[in-house]
Amino acid sequence: MNAPAPPKGLAGExxxxxxxxxxxxxxxxxxxxxxxxxxxxKKRDVAGSVQAVKGLDLEVKPGEILGLVGESGSGKSTLGRxxxxxxxxxxxxxxxxxxxxxxxxxxxLKGFRAKVQFMFQDPASSLNPRLTARSALTExxxxxxxxxxxxxxxxxxxxxxxxxxxxxxASRYPHQFSGGQRQRLCLARALSLDPKxxxxxxxxxxxxxxxxAQIINLLLSLKERxxxxxxxxxxxxxxxxxxxxxxxVMYGGLLMEVFPRSLLGKVDHHPYVKALWASIDSTSKSDLxxxxxxxxxxxxxxxxxxxxxCPEAEDICREREIRMIxxxxxxxxxxxxxx
Amino acid sequence: MPENDPLSRPAPRDxxxxxxxxxxxxxxxEILAVKGIDFELLPGEVVGLVGESGSGKSMTALxxMGLxxxxxxxxSGSIFFKGRDLAGLxxxxxxELCGDHMGMVFQEPLTALNPVLTIGEQVSEIFRLRRGMRxxxxxxxxxxxxxxxxxxxxxxxxxxxPHRFSGxxxxxxxxxxxxxxDPELVIADEPTTALDPTIAAQIVWLLRDMAERRQTGVLFIxxxxxxxxxxxxxxxxxxxxxxxxQTMGDFSDPLHPYTMGLLKALPPNPSEGQAxxxxxxxxxxxxxxxxxxxxxxxxxxxxxxxxxxxALPPMAQVSxxxxxxxxxxxR
Numbered sequence: 001m002n003a004p005a006p007p008k009g010l011a012g013e014x015x016x017x018x019x020x021x022x023x024x025x026x027x028x029x030x031x032x033x034x035x036x037x038x039x040x041x042k043k044r045d046v047a048g049s050v051q052a053v054k055g056l057d058l059e060v061k062p063g064e065i066l067g068l069v070g071e072s073g074s075g076k077s078t079l080g081r082x083x084x085x086x087x088x089x090x091x092x093x094x095x096x097x098x099x100x101x102x103x104x105x106x107x108x109l110k111g112f113r114a115k116v117q118f119m120f121q122d123p124a125s126s127l128n129p130r131l132t133a134r135s136a137l138t139e140x141x142x143x144x145x146x147x148x149x150x151x152x153x154x155x156x157x158x159x160x161x162x163x164x165x166x167x168x169x170a171s172r173y174p175h176q177f178s179g180g181q182r183q184r185l186c187l188a189r190a191l192s193l194d195p196k197x198x199x200x201x202x203x204x205x206x207x208x209x210x211x212x213a214q215i216i217n218l219l220l221s222l223k224e225r226x227x228x229x230x231x232x233x234x235x236x237x238x239x240x241x242x243x244x245x246x247x248x249v250m251y252g253g254l255l256m257e258v259f260p261r262s263l264l265g266k267v268d269h270h271p272y273v274k275a276l277w278a279s280i281d282s283t284s285k286s287d288l289x290x291x292x293x294x295x296x297x298x299x300x301x302x303x304x305x306x307x308x309x310c311p312e313a314e315d316i317c318r319e320r321e322i323r324m325i326x327x328x329x330x331x332x333x334x335x336x337x338x339x
Numbered sequence: 340m341p342e343n344d345p346l347s348r349p350a351p352r353d354x355x356x357x358x359x360x361x362x363x364x365x366x367x368x369e370i371l372a373v374k375g376i377d378f379e380l381l382p383g384e385v386v387g388l389v390g391e392s393g394s395g396k397s398m399t400a401l402x403x404m405g406l407x408x409x410x411x412x413x414x415s416g417s418i419f420f421k422g423r424d425l426a427g428l429x430x431x432x433x434x435e436l437c438g439d440h441m442g443m444v445f446q447e448p449l450t451a452l453n454p455v456l457t458i459g460e461q462v463s464e465i466f467r468l469r470r471g472m473r474x475x476x477x478x479x480x481x482x483x484x485x486x487x488x489x490x491x492x493x494x495x496x497x498x499x500x501p502h503r504f505s506g507x508x509x510x511x512x513x514x515x516x517x518x519x520x521d522p523e524l525v526i527a528d529e530p531t532t533a534l535d536p537t538i539a540a541q542i543v544w545l546l547r548d549m550a551e552r553r554q555t556g557v558l559f560i561x562x563x564x565x566x567x568x569x570x571x572x573x574x575x576x577x578x579x580x581x582x583x584x585q586t587m588g589d590f591s592d593p594l595h596p597y598t599m600g601l602l603k604a605l606p607p608n609p610s611e612g613q614a615x616x617x618x619x620x621x622x623x624x625x626x627x628x629x630x631x632x633x634x635x636x637x638x639x640x641x642x643x644x645x646x647x648x649x650a651l652p653p654m655a656q657v658s659x660x661x662x663x664x665x666x667x668x669x670r
Contacts, residue, residue, distance in 0.1 A: 211623065213603075276536060293538070
């Protein structure tokens with residue numbers, strides 16, 4: 001419902017990954033009694049559930065960095081997890097190279113998992129503390145039965161070098177690395193199976209500024225060298241603008257605006273995009289600072305999810321749901337005032 | 340305010356806080372988190388303290404409040420509050436200082452609030468214990484305060500428990516508690532780090548507004564340089580336990596190579612710069628257990644000379660209010 005049909009005449013640029021009207025619900029924990037009751041009913045009670053992703057369409061084009069921006073609770077991490085099938089959609093489809101993931105056989109899914117890799121936000125908790133760097137990096141190769149032991153060792157050395165770690169460190173355990181080194185290790189692990197698409201969830205937000213820049217530059221140079229496609233999930237608009245070719249801004253489980261980086265500031269953006277931009281530093285005027293809080297996911301407002309905080313809200317925003325409308329060839333926006 | 344409180348009488352000096360050669364150590368001083376820092380804070384002034392993790396900025400804040408964690412001790416140096424040496428204060432006097440004269444806003448508002456007490460109980464407790472108010476009177480004061488920090492429905496909020504609140508709302512409550520007794524100084528230790536950008540902007544505005552209206556001095560500790568731009572009059576930059584620079588709040592003319600490096604490592608504001616690569620600072624900050632005779636930034640510094648390895652440069656005044664600790668400055 002939320003987006004226009006796929007663009008025509010762009011056959012050469014078939015998306016590597018496409019989401020079609022994807023929805024994802026989560027059941028809030030309501031205690032044992034209601035859980036037993038729902039088992040009894042043997043079906044999910046959609047009425048009481050929380051919609052983390054509310055039916056949205058998005059495409060990832062080969063070779064691009066797509067920046068997914070939003071605040072906590074906006075659904076951006078859920079969307080990232082839907083993209084690599086860490087979550088399965090409750091409605092809609094996730095298409096990988098044009099084919100629905102739900103129809104993949106077990107073997108095909110295994111191949112998909114090698115080609116689409118996920119990098120988690122917190123490097124400390126996403127590395128197994130009992131595995132050395134070498135074991136962490138060879139695990140994927142072993143599962144996919146790639147290479148002999150000698151070949152795997154060589155691959156580990158190359159990977160470590162590629163992310164700027166000395167190969168001597170391969171016998172160390174995660175706690176012996178610094179935060180920045182751990183994030184490099186996570187990156188090496190994600191690259192070990194030569195993926196086509198890398199989904200990075202807040203890759204630098206757990207790091208200090210001076211280390212953050214090292215990781216960002218590394219991601220950018222790897223993207224170039226390997227021709228990677230990337231989805232960058234972040235709450236930091238400045239960071240996303242630096243890295244991404246295209247931005248997708250989420251709020252309350254919906255996309256608010258999708259636009260190329262080159263258009264930033266040159267068009268009449270969605271009010272939420274303007275507010276995010278204004279919050280980058282504290283010199284902006286107070287009237288650009290949003291009042292209120294993001295919507296309660298269990299009790300979202302009627303109409304546009306942003307309407308209670310929107311400085312431009314009108315009656316229609318409180319009544320009618322928003323739809324993504326294409327305003328320019330490569331820019332879509334979900335705002336009644338801009339439709 | 341209790342009548343026997345020595346600090347309620349105005350001190351002759353203007354300086355609110357004066358920190359002299361403060362150091363904080365762990366393991367009997369084997370490891371130094373803060374290695375001798377000096378600074379002053381004037382009444383009503385907002386000062387930023389920036390640094391990366393491990394630079395000692397939080398330890399500085401905690402030693403000001405007298406809240407150093409177990410195992411950490413204040414080594415050399417002294418802290419003067421309104422001209423009075425805090426080291427000479429007993430436990431009871433120190434306790435009276437906290438709240439009445441100094442308030443603290445912590446990074447993680449959820450752990451700063453007691454989960455088994457309602458918001459109203461926690462806020463009114465301050466007025467009951469420290470101002471000797473009756474319950475009804477204290478509740479009234481608490482509601483007024485919660486309204487001032489922008490909670491939309493104070494009466495409803497007072498009856499709720501902290502877990503019902505969002506991060507931003509919790510931080511408003513923590514700010515309310517820090518300001519409850521109208522202290523002269525508020526120490527805010529990374530108050531916006533756990534918050535989303537639009538909410539962080541609200542909290543910065545709230546702090547700035549409250550501080551201005553009450554003429555409260557604020558020590559605002561953060562690793563986010565941008566957030567200080569419209570907030571702080573002065574910024575202290577910390578690296579590996581020492582102060583390396585004191586500069587303007589908007590970082591318009593940084594002098595120390597570390598400050599310059601930090602600014603270059605930051606993703607540019609999209610309205611200013613076009614996409615491109617960042618310039619990271621190579622290497623990593625030293626570990627607190629490392630000992631070196633020279634400048635701690637020397638191994639990462641692009642401008643290093645032989646002298647930097649052997650001698651720690653002194654803090655030198657470049658112009659009024661601007662200090663830098665570097666052998667290569669002023670050039």
